[in-house]
Amino acid sequence: MKKALFLLPFLTLLFFCCTPKSEKKEASGNINTISVIIDDQLWNGEVGDSIRNKFASPVIGLPKEEPLFTINQYPIRLLEGYMTNSRNIIVVKKEEENRFQLIQNEFASPQNVFHISGKTAASILNTIEAYAPEMIEKMRETEILENQKAIDTALANTQKITDKFNITLDVPKGYNMVMRRKKFVWFKKEITSGNTSILVYQVPIGEIKNGQNVANNIIRMRDSIGNLYIHGTARGTQMITEDSYSPYLFHIKIKGKETYEMKGTWELKNDFMSGPFINYTIIDRANKRALVLEGFCYAPSKEKRDLMFELEAIIKSVEFLKKKNRKK
Structure with missing residues (x-):
C-alpha cells in the first residue's frame, strides 16, 4: 500500500510531462485592430504620440478621415489577460536592452506580437520610426488573410467570372451579379443604407x-467604363473619378504580375452620390490584356475603412488559370 502511495505522485508527474501541450487558442478581435501593451507614462508622452501617428494615421483614398488601425491601449501588467488573444499586439517597455522582435503566434494563432524596448524614450522612438512600415505591412497582410478566411466559408457563384476572364475570385455570398457584358461583370451587395460593388473587366494593355x-490613362479608362455601364437614375449621371482630389497610385505586384493600384473617390456626374474606390489594373502579358479588378462602395452614413478593406481582400484572392481552362 505504501509503495502504491509513493508511486502515485510520480505517475501523475509522468502523465503531465508526457501529455502534449494543447494547441494555441485562436486569435480574435475586430478587423484592423491593434492591442498596444504599454505603461501609461510612455503612452501619454512622445512614444504614445508616435504610435498613434504611425498606426492610426488616416487611410488614404477615403472621403473622410478614418484611422489605419483602431488602437486599444493596455498597461503592461495586463499582458497575460484577454488582449493576448488579439491578432496584432505591440508590446513597448523601458528595459536595459534596445530591441525589436516579431514573435508570431506567441499567445494565439494567427498572431503578430511586436516587442519594442529601449533604455530611453528616445531609443524607443527611433525603433518605432525604423520598423513601423515593416510592422504595418505585416499586420495588413495578416488582416487580409483573416478577411479572406472569413469570405472562404461562404462564396457566391462566380463561374461567369471564370468563364469570361479565366480567373477565380473569392466573392462572398450576398454579392449578386447585376450586369454582364462581353468583357465586363458587375457584382453588387446591398448593405444598410448603401451597397458595395466589385467590377471585373479587361482592356488592351496599350490603353494603360x-x-x-x-x-491619367487609368482615370480615362474608369470614366469610360462608368459612362458605358454605371449610371444614376437620371440621364447624364454616369460614374466618374472625382477630380477635386487626385487619386493615389502605387506600382505593386499581384500574383507576380505588374499591377497599378489606384485609390480615390468616385461621384455620379450631375448627382450627389459619391464614395471611395480601389482599382487594381493588372498587366497580364500572358493573355495580352490589362485585367481590371475594382471595388467601390456607397455608404453615406457608415464608416468605410472596413468596407473597402473587405473589397481589397476579395480582389487580392484572384488566381490566374492556365489558358487551356478558358471557356469561350
Whole structure:
C-alpha cells in the first residue's frame, strides 16, 4: 500500500510531462485592430504620440478621415489577460536592452506580437520610426488573410467570372451579379443604407501603357467604363473619378504580375452620390490584356475603412488559370 502511495505522485508527474501541450487558442478581435501593451507614462508622452501617428494615421483614398488601425491601449501588467488573444499586439517597455522582435503566434494563432524596448524614450522612438512600415505591412497582410478566411466559408457563384476572364475570385455570398457584358461583370451587395460593388473587366494593355501618364490613362479608362455601364437614375449621371482630389497610385505586384493600384473617390456626374474606390489594373502579358479588378462602395452614413478593406481582400484572392481552362 505504501509503495502504491509513493508511486502515485510520480505517475501523475509522468502523465503531465508526457501529455502534449494543447494547441494555441485562436486569435480574435475586430478587423484592423491593434492591442498596444504599454505603461501609461510612455503612452501619454512622445512614444504614445508616435504610435498613434504611425498606426492610426488616416487611410488614404477615403472621403473622410478614418484611422489605419483602431488602437486599444493596455498597461503592461495586463499582458497575460484577454488582449493576448488579439491578432496584432505591440508590446513597448523601458528595459536595459534596445530591441525589436516579431514573435508570431506567441499567445494565439494567427498572431503578430511586436516587442519594442529601449533604455530611453528616445531609443524607443527611433525603433518605432525604423520598423513601423515593416510592422504595418505585416499586420495588413495578416488582416487580409483573416478577411479572406472569413469570405472562404461562404462564396457566391462566380463561374461567369471564370468563364469570361479565366480567373477565380473569392466573392462572398450576398454579392449578386447585376450586369454582364462581353468583357465586363458587375457584382453588387446591398448593405444598410448603401451597397458595395466589385467590377471585373479587361482592356488592351496599350490603353494603360502607351508612353503617356499611367494615372491619367487609368482615370480615362474608369470614366469610360462608368459612362458605358454605371449610371444614376437620371440621364447624364454616369460614374466618374472625382477630380477635386487626385487619386493615389502605387506600382505593386499581384500574383507576380505588374499591377497599378489606384485609390480615390468616385461621384455620379450631375448627382450627389459619391464614395471611395480601389482599382487594381493588372498587366497580364500572358493573355495580352490589362485585367481590371475594382471595388467601390456607397455608404453615406457608415464608416468605410472596413468596407473597402473587405473589397481589397476579395480582389487580392484572384488566381490566374492556365489558358487551356478558358471557356469561350
